[in-house]
Amino acid sequence: MLKARSSSFSAQIVLTILVSTCAMTIMVSFLGYAAVRKVDADAAERELRFANAKITEEFARLREEQRVCTIWDEALIEARAGNTDWMERNIGVWMQTYYGHDAIYVVGPDGLLRYAALDEKTVSLSPGQRLPEDLEPLARRLRSEMATASAGLDDSTEAVSELGILEAVRLDGRPVLVAVSPVVATTDRLPQKPGTELLHLSVQNLDATMAGRISRPGDLAQASFDPTPPTGSHAIGHPVKDAAGNTLTWLKWTPNRPGLRMVHEMLPAIGLSVLFGLGLLGWLLRRLWIASQQLHRSEAEARYLANHDPLAGLPNRMHFEETLVGALDLERRGGPSVTLLSIDLDRFKAINDTLGHAAGDELIRQVAVRLRKQVRSSDTVARLGGDEFGVILLGMSGEETISSFCGGLVHMLSKPYTLAAGQAHVGASVGVAIASRIGGDMEAVLRCADAALYRAKRDGRARFRLFTPEMDDVLRRRGEIETALRLALESEDQLEVAFQPIFNGDGEIVAAEALARWPGGPEGATTPDAFIGVAEECGLIHALGSWVLERACRGAVEAGLPKVAVNVSPMQLRSESFAAEVMRVLGKTGLPPQRLELELTEHFHLDPGVNTRRNLHDLRATGIKIALDDFATGQSLLQYVRDYEIDVIKIDRSFVSRLGYGDGTDEVVRAMLDLGRAMGLEVTAEGVETQRQHDILIGMGCRVFQGYLLGTPVAAGRLAALARGANQRSA
Ligand code: C2E
Ligand code: CA
Ligand code: CA
Numbered sequence: 001m002l003k004a005r006s007s008s009f010s011a012q013i014v015l016t017i018l019v020s021t022c023a024m025t026i027m028v029s030f031l032g033y034a035a036v037r038k039v040d041a042d043a044a045e046r047e048l049r050f051a052n053a054k055i056t057e058e059f060a061r062l063r064e065e066q067r068v069c070t071i072w073d074e075a076l077i078e079a080r081a082g083n084t085d086w087m088e089r090n091i092g093v094w095m096q097t098y099y100g101h102d103a104i105y106v107v108g109p110d111g112l113l114r115y116a117a118l119d120e121k122t123v124s125l126s127p128g129q130r131l132p133e134d135l136e137p138l139a140r141r142l143r144s145e146m147a148t149a150s151a152g153l154d155d156s157t158e159a160v161s162e163l164g165i166l167e168a169v170r171l172d173g174r175p176v177l178v179a180v181s182p183v184v185a186t187t188d189r190l191p192q193k194p195g196t197e198l199l200h201l202s203v204q205n206l207d208a209t210m211a212g213r214i215s216r217p218g219d220l221a222q223a224s225f226d227p228t229p230p231t232g233s234h235a236i237g238h239p240v241k242d243a244a245g246n247t248l249t250w251l252k253w254t255p256n257r258p259g260l261r262m263v264h265e266m267l268p269a270i271g272l273s274v275l276f277g278l279g280l281l282g283w284l285l286r287r288l289w290i291a292s293q294q295l296h297r298s299e300a301e302a303r304y305l306a307n308h309d310p311l312a313g314l315p316n317r318m319h320f321e322e323t324l325v326g327a328l329d330l331e332r333r334g335g336p337s338v339t340l341l342s343i344d345l346d347r348f349k350a351i352n353d354t355l356g357h358a359a360g361d362e363l364i365r366q367v368a369v370r371l372r373k374q375v376r377s378s379d380t381v382a383r384l385g386g387d388e389f390g391v392i393l394l395g396m397s398g399e400e401t402i403s404s405f406c407g408g409l410v411h412m413l414s415k416p417y418t419l420a421a422g423q424a425h426v427g428a429s430v431g432v433a434i435a436s437r438i439g440g441d442m443e444a445v446l447r448c449a450d451a452a453l454y455r456a457k458r459d460g461r462a463r464f465r466l467f468t469p470e471m472d473d474v475l476r477r478r479g480e481i482e483t484a485l486r487l488a489l490e491s492e493d494q495l496e497v498a499f500q501p502i503f504n505g506d507g508e509i510v511a512a513e514a515l516a517r518w519p520g521g522p523e524g525a526t527t528p529d530a531f532i533g534v535a536e537e538c539g540l541i542h543a544l545g546s547w548v549l550e551r552a553c554r555g556a557v558e559a560g561l562p563k564v565a566v567n568v569s570p571m572q573l574r575s576e577s578f579a580a581e582v583m584r585v586l587g588k589t590g591l592p593p594q595r596l597e598l599e600l601t602e603h604f605h606l607d608p609g610v611n612t613r614r615n616l617h618d619l620r621a622t623g624i625k626i627a628l629d630d631f632a633t634g635q636s637l638l639q640y641v642r643d644y645e646i647d648v649i650k651i652d653r654s655f656v657s658r659l660g661y662g663d664g665t666d667e668v669v670r671a672m673l674d675l676g677r678a679m680g681l682e683v684t685a686e687g688v689e690t691q692r693q694h695d696i697l698i699g700m701g702c703r704v705f706q707g708y709l710l711g712t713p714v715a716a717g718r719l720a721a722l723a724r725g726a727n728q729r730s731a
Pocket of ligand 2: 513599629
């Protein structure tokens with residue numbers, strides 16, 4: 001789609017350039033053509049003028065040459081005398097050979113020929129022979145002009161010597177130029193009576209010879225006379241007309257056409273230029289095409305980067321939310337139903353901490369691959385951040401279908417991952433929101449999926465939960481608690497620490513457990529179970545833990561307690577600075593490390609990062625005791641003791657409460673006590689509420705007890721008196 005669009009864009013650019021180039025080429029060609037035409041037309045006009053001048057010149061020449069021998073005393077004398085020999089030598093054959101005239105006639109006032117020469121030979125005249133019929137009218141006309149000019153004169157010489165006729169006519173069907181002049185004397189020795197004059201006719205054929213004389217290589221090239229008018233662009237002509245204006249023949253020649261000649265001469269150069277231009281254009285277009293493709297690629301890349309998470313190769317949150325908005329919109333208009341999954345990896349942080357960030361990245365990539373495999377191509381899988389993923393399922397309806405899909409997803413995601421650094425076991429919690437049931441906008445659907453995810457995690461992780469409205473309330477409440485807790489930690493006087501005494505078998509107080517209290521907390525959030533979880537989730541646990549630790553240590557010092565036990569969250573243990581923080585508090589309150597016991601819930605080992613190990617090691621090295629709280633089974637005890645060097649185990653309240661029921665609990669508790677003793681651990685029984693439980697435990701060899709039977713948590717102020725009283729009583 002993107003590629004198609006980019007190609008069509010590039011094609012558009014290329015097309016635009018091609019069309020402009022073509023248009024320009026056509027324009028330039030047209031201008032060039034017009035210029036050539038104009039130059040050629042000008043040249044043709046010049047040639048026509050030249051041809052006209054040439055023909056006029058030929059007429060004039062014919063007359064000039066004729067007059068050389070017609071205005072001559074001797075010519076008049078010899079012609080009158082009919083001296084054929086003389087005429088042949090001086091005005092007949094001679095004129096033909098010297099001047100190239102084609103026919104010569106001398107005709108008397110009676111109209112009879114006195115002399116004729118044709119083809120450079122004197123014609124032997126038969127008696128009474130007259131001029132050729134075609135020439136008669138010319139002679140007649142000149143005679144009448146001469147008669148008019150010399151009317152009433154004794155001697156016509158002067159009146160007629162300048163008269164003459166010069167005309168193109170058809171002689172025996174062939175076009176010719178004819179010059180007719182009277183033969184006159186140059187002196188007044190030979191007067192002529194009007195009407196007695198001899199006429200001399202010179203005929204010049206309009207033929208190839210004549211054309212050859214007119215023609216020159218530069219002008220009127222290959223000229224010829226031709227009766228048909230010139231046609232086509234390769235011929236041009238000038239008409240030769242008779243006195244009546246009828247065209248007798250055409251002087252035709254090949255037009256010079258300098259424009260066209262120039263084009264012909266420049267043809268190789270033009271060809272080269274065109275080739276070069278085409279090459280340049282091709283090169284330019286190619287560059288342009290490549291550049292535009294590159295532009296599109298980088299644009300597509302930028303768009304991809306803006307919309308995708310480079311690590312997982314999945315759409316990012318921005319793109320995901322856009323897609324979700326679109327899908328919800330479509331659903332509202334009758335499109336496929338939308339189901340949103342919010343996925344969070346369990347214990348991802350542990351992988352990062354233990355196997356390193358590269359392993360974490362690899363894991364994210366593998367999870368992405370598994371997710372993609374699990375959904376259809378129409379669904380959307382995105383990485384929303386850290387170890388959070390989102391899935392939009394389209395057209396999956398029915399709670400059962402969705403549930404079985406999500407069950408499969410959780411199962412598939414919890415299979416081991418083979419990373420370069422080793423095998424990793426991570427599960428995933430999934431929150432599911434079916435958009436049609438929520439009916440809100442994108443934010444509402446996202447919030448609901450998060451609420452369901454939160455519930456899935458609360459319920460023990462590695463599972464999915466479908467959103468129900470009640471979950472939203474839980475989430476909202478959690479927000480309220482978080483806000484209130486933040487304020488409480490700042491104000492310093494809202495939170496308190498209660499101390500629950502811990503006794504030995506003789507009823508002496510050997511220690512007390514510090515328990516956080518929030519009397520003024522939001523409704524239902526005054527007990528630690530309600531707010532510790534929130535504090536852990538929002539990161540407030542560090543501040544809260546430090547605050548409790550300090551209060552507990554100070555309380556122990558003030559009350560002279562032999563030992564104080566403080567609960568520590570796994571999150572605190574993961575903090576790099578935890579051991580240092582504990583030492584700081586001990587230094588500040590003056591409590592010796594031997595009198596501090598840190599209680600870890602059994603779950604801490606789920607996240608055995610380097611920091612946890614180092615913290616425990618450093619703390620133990622100072623003499624601080626480590627207790628394993630809520631201890632439920634002996635199974636992993638051996639491993640804990642070896643890995644973390646536990647000092648104390650606290651048997652969980654749930655076991656103590658079932659003592660004496662004959663359901664096997666007694667045997668389990670006895671085994672825990674035996675195991676603890678065998679490993680040199682102190683064992684505390686938690687939640688001792690009845691004397692019977694106390695007795696059974698004593699019978700099993702338990703030596704340390706905690707529970708409402710012996711003492712409930714009390715405020716710090718009452719601790720000292722309590723400790724004194726108890727220890728005095730037992731003494
Ligand atoms: P826990 O560490 O197991 O603490 C003992 C809990 O059992 C306390 O509840 C205590 O009041 C209750 N308890 C003691 N004796 C009896 C008995 O005989 N019967 C019954 N039913 N309950 C008894 P509390 O104070 O509500 O604390 C709940 C949990 O909150 C604690 O369980 C502990 O895990 C956590 N917690 C309390 N304070 C802190 C703290 O400062 N930091 C951390 N991280 N967790 C704390
Ligand atoms: Ca505890
Ligand atoms: Ca406990």
